Amino acid sequence: MTRTAPTTPASPAPATNGAPGAPAAPLLSARSLYKTYRLGRVDVPVLRGVDLDVRRGEWVAVLGASGSGKSTLLHLLGGLDRPDRPAPPSAARAESGRPAGRIAFDGRDLAELSARELDRYRSESVGFVFQFYHLLPELRVLENVTIAAMVRYGRFGFARRRAEVEDHAKALLGSFGLSHRLGHRPAELSGGERQRVAIARALMNDPPVLLADEPTGNLDHATGEAILDEIARTRYAAGLTMVMVTHDREIAARADRVVRLTDGRVA
Amino acid sequence: MYQSLLTRRYLTSKIMPLLAILAVMLCSALVLTTWSIMGGFLVMLLKIGREMEGDVSISWPTVGFAHYERLIEKLESDPLIDAACPVIETFGVIVLPDDRQFGVKIKGIDERFARVAAYEQSIWWKPISEPLPKDRAREDVRLDPEWWSRRARMMASDGRIDAAEIAQYRPWEQMLADGLNLRERDPMTGAVVPAVVLGIELSGFSERLPNGTYAPADIAGRRVSEGGFTLKSGFIPNGSVTLTVLPMGPSGRAVGAVSARLPVANEFRTGLFEADKNTVLIRLEELQRMLNMDEAERLVEAPPPADPYATEVDPDGRERAPQRAASGIEPARVTTVLVKGAPGTDPEAVRARCLEAYAAFARELAGRVPSADQMHRTIQTWERQQATFIGAVKREIAMVLFLLLFISFVAVFLILAIFWSMVSEKTKDIGVLRSIGAGRLGVAWLWLRYGVVIGVAGGVLGSALAHAVVWNINPIHEWLGRALGLVIWDPSVYYFPEIPHEVIPWKAGVVLLGGVAFSVLGALIPAVKAARMDPVRALRFE
Ligand SMILES: Nc1ncnc2c1ncn2[C@@H]1O[C@H](COP(=O)(O)OP(=O)(O)O)[C@@H](O)[C@H]1O
Ligand SMILES: [Mg+2]
Numbered sequence: 001m002t003r004t005a006p007t008t009p010a011s012p013a014p015a016t017n018g019a020p021g022a023p024a025a026p027l028l029s030a031r032s033l034y035k036t037y038r039l040g041r042v043d044v045p046v047l048r049g050v051d052l053d054v055r056r057g058e059w060v061a062v063l064g065a066s067g068s069g070k071s072t073l074l075h076l077l078g079g080l081d082r083p084d085r086p087a088p089p090s091a092a093r094a095e096s097g098r099p100a101g102r103i104a105f106d107g108r109d110l111a112e113l114s115a116r117e118l119d120r121y122r123s124e125s126v127g128f129v130f131q132f133y134h135l136l137p138e139l140r141v142l143e144n145v146t147i148a149a150m151v152r153y154g155r156f157g158f159a160r161r162r163a164e165v166e167d168h169a170k171a172l173l174g175s176f177g178l179s180h181r182l183g184h185r186p187a188e189l190s191g192g193e194r195q196r197v198a199i200a201r202a203l204m205n206d207p208p209v210l211l212a213d214e215p216t217g218n219l220d221h222a223t224g225e226a227i228l229d230e231i232a233r234t235r236y237a238a239g240l241t242m243v244m245v246t247h248d249r250e251i252a253a254r255a256d257r258v259v260r261l262t263d264g265r266v267a
Numbered sequence: 268m269y270q271s272l273l274t275r276r277y278l279t280s281k282i283m284p285l286l287a288i289l290a291v292m293l294c295s296a297l298v299l300t301t302w303s304i305m306g307g308f309l310v311m312l313l314k315i316g317r318e319m320e321g322d323v324s325i326s327w328p329t330v331g332f333a334h335y336e337r338l339i340e341k342l343e344s345d346p347l348i349d350a351a352c353p354v355i356e357t358f359g360v361i362v363l364p365d366d367r368q369f370g371v372k373i374k375g376i377d378e379r380f381a382r383v384a385a386y387e388q389s390i391w392w393k394p395i396s397e398p399l400p401k402d403r404a405r406e407d408v409r410l411d412p413e414w415w416s417r418r419a420r421m422m423a424s425d426g427r428i429d430a431a432e433i434a435q436y437r438p439w440e441q442m443l444a445d446g447l448n449l450r451e452r453d454p455m456t457g458a459v460v461p462a463v464v465l466g467i468e469l470s471g472f473s474e475r476l477p478n479g480t481y482a483p484a485d486i487a488g489r490r491v492s493e494g495g496f497t498l499k500s501g502f503i504p505n506g507s508v509t510l511t512v513l514p515m516g517p518s519g520r521a522v523g524a525v526s527a528r529l530p531v532a533n534e535f536r537t538g539l540f541e542a543d544k545n546t547v548l549i550r551l552e553e554l555q556r557m558l559n560m561d562e563a564e565r566l567v568e569a570p571p572p573a574d575p576y577a578t579e580v581d582p583d584g585r586e587r588a589p590q591r592a593a594s595g596i597e598p599a600r601v602t603t604v605l606v607k608g609a610p611g612t613d614p615e616a617v618r619a620r621c622l623e624a625y626a627a628f629a630r631e632l633a634g635r636v637p638s639a640d641q642m643h644r645t646i647q648t649w650e651r652q653q654a655t656f657i658g659a660v661k662r663e664i665a666m667v668l669f670l671l672l673f674i675s676f677v678a679v680f681l682i683l684a685i686f687w688s689m690v691s692e693k694t695k696d697i698g699v700l701r702s703i704g705a706g707r708l709g710v711a712w713l714w715l716r717y718g719v720v721i722g723v724a725g726g727v728l729g730s731a732l733a734h735a736v737v738w739n740i741n742p743i744h745e746w747l748g749r750a751l752g753l754v755i756w757d758p759s760v761y762y763f764p765e766i767p768h769e770v771i772p773w774k775a776g777v778v779l780l781g782g783v784a785f786s787v788l789g790a791l792i793p794a795v796k797a798a799r800m801d802p803v804r805a806l807r808f809e
Pocket of ligand 1: 037038039044046064065066067068069070071072073804
């Protein structure tokens with residue numbers, strides 16, 4: 001499977017630990033993100049001007065309490081949802097000249113993408129890993145991984161690449177020690193195995209960015225550690241850029257850089 | 268691509284879609300079965316009508332028209348016309364060997380009738396080498412070339428039947444020939460005499476078996492005037508019947524009844540119950556003679572004189588008004604000429620040619636035959652003659668199908684409900700698909716495609732069910748009759764003793780497409796719901 005060349009990090013070397021004033025444009029950048037949920041007549045502001053830059057190959061952990069808006073932020077970064085717009089007028093911000101509510105991937109504003117391009121962005125540029133695995137229960141393990149390629153290539157494209165795709169999926173699953181589980185249903189797997197399958201699915205299309213939403217939140221400590229080891233290993237091997245949200249300090253500590261999400265802002 | 272994989276997996280792991288398939292299957296089977304049977308009824312009616320009556324009939328009822336041989340000659344010179352034959356159609360009373368009597372339709376025909384109508388096929392008592400499709404036990408007496416002689420010997424040894432009757436037994440080949448000729452050799456005198464051929468349901472002597480064959484009754488009783496019974500062979504082609512007809516005078520008034528006792532040469536079966544129940548075929552010349560429609564010297568009414576005050580002198584030398592009765596040779600007449608078009612010709616085209624031919628004929632014989640204008644309305648295809656009835660049947664089919672379609676709409680709602688609940692159940696999966704890059708259209712297509720698959724599966728299964736039911740409708744009907752005493756298809760109401768049992772492929776195709784359309788319709792709203800789903804909410808869905 002070939003990668004989209006421009007988004008491939010030139011060197012998978014670990015980034016310097018959040019050094020201020022780092023050169024090179026960030027791969028993923030968020031500016032003044034606002035998200036307010038409406039519950040009946042009450043507005044529940046969740047994100048109140050989040051700014052975040054993630055450089056190529058960097059592993060950023062977003063640490064925040066439960067309900068602080070971590071998942072919401074990840075959904076925005078992954079193009080599953082759009083930030084509020086226009087951003088609530090804030091004189092100070094406007095004066096500072098920042099563009100309001102902007103997410104850019106590799107320099108491209110997600111707000112400018114059509115629905116179809118956004119679908120493509122989710123398919124090719126990012127991979128999601130969820131706390132509750134979210135595998136499709138009717139599909140077998142191998143199909144749960146290859147489905148990402150089916151969505152990406154469509155009927156004929158997939159048919160052409162079928163062997164290649166399946167080899168890649170098998171290699172990914174093999175690297176997570178699941179070679180003997182290809183024909184099983186998700187219900188027949190343990191939590192750790194399911195999460196490994198979900199990670200393989202997220203990596204199926206070789207996205208430059210992995211977005212992980214408390215990937216170990218539903219696993220026991222030992223399994224969680226093992227999964228994190230695997231994620232770290234894969235990241236180095238593939239040169240992945242990674243945003244992982246968690247409420248667990250210890251887990252966050254494994255990242256290159258930790259940012260805190262409090263009161264709807266990143267500090 | 269992922270849509271087909273998921274469709275396959277959802278289909279094999281869920282019970283709900285199977286219910287949806289069942290609903291589509293039952294609805295399409297219902298519609299296709301009804302359509303096939305009712306449509307088959309109409310097709311059979313038209314087919315048998317054409318087989319019996321040819322494509323077009325040219326008729327001048329009751330008094331008939333003369334010089335028909337000239338007309339037939341003209342018609343047959345047309346390349347679009349295969350054959351034409353003269354026919355007399357009238358009504359009369361028949362007296363059967365057991366003295367039952369009732370009104371019947373009488374048709375005078377000659378050998379040429381077999382060229383226009385499928386007459387030879389309809390003659391029942393004839394040699395056959397292969398049993399009828401449903402006659403698996405080979406019960407048909409016609410399969411036995413020696414049946415007639417065995418029967419004659421049996422009757423003779425029995426001693427209950429007189430020798431004259433036994434002498435009537437003829438080989439199947441002879442019976443067929445006699446049926447075609449409508450003549451029979453009298454076994455006593457050796458003279459060839461005109462005969463009749465009866466519709467097979469008319470006498471009721473032969474019993475129709477469920478396998479489609481007829482079993483001749485052994486014996487029929489006959490009451491004699493002194494009291495008591497004599498016995499007759501129940502094989503009707505060995506008996507004779509008495510026919511009574513009413514010849515019409517020139518003014519259209521009956522001039523007295525004429526009766527004749529005629530041997531029965533054979534029986535015929537068209538499959539149209541009405542015709543088989545009350546039609547008697549007779550040799551044309553004999554009927555012409557009975558109805559005074561043959562060529563003969565007769566007193567005819569002369570046209571009124573040009574001068575109303577003219578006088579003439581009578582044989583006694585006195586003056587008197589001119590006598591309007593004159594004696595002259597009157598040509599033979601028939602009421603109808605039946606016409607058969609060349610194979611594959613549209614009956615309407617044949618009718619147009621008949622109109623032309625008749626116009627030429629009427630010009631040639633102006634004043635001696637009904638004019639082309641008068642005849643215009645009576646030169647008709649069988650379908651047009653029966654237009655009121657056929658139209659009613661067609662409208663009834665349309666109405667029933669419309670009602671069934673309406674009822675089938677229930678299936679749309681059923682599918683909607685099933686799909687709605689499946690989409691709700693699969694909310695999280697939809698969120699997952701969106702998160703790995705599936706678009707709204709792709710998600711909508713997943714459910715629409717699922718609807719198509721359910722429609723195709725339900726339609727194909729329904730079509731198979733309908734085929735099974737329609738092909739076996741007669742055994743099913745018989746079974747219903749035996750088990751529940753339920754006889755829905757009464758031949759005297761529905762014209763045919765058998766329920767039509769053919770499925771027309773294009774109808775099956777239409778019903779299949781309809782099933783798919785209904786399924787897609789039912790899947791449409793759930794598909795839109797799935798497509799409009801917010802992926803984030805879908806992922807958070809518990
Ligand atoms: N669709 C929604 N409608 C209303 N409130 C929501 C909705 N989705 C999330 N929230 C609220 O937004 C807040 C942030 O949610 P979330 O991003 O899931 O936080 P976290 O992932 O940090 O636990 C929570 O208080 C949650 O109740
Ligand atoms: Mg969360």
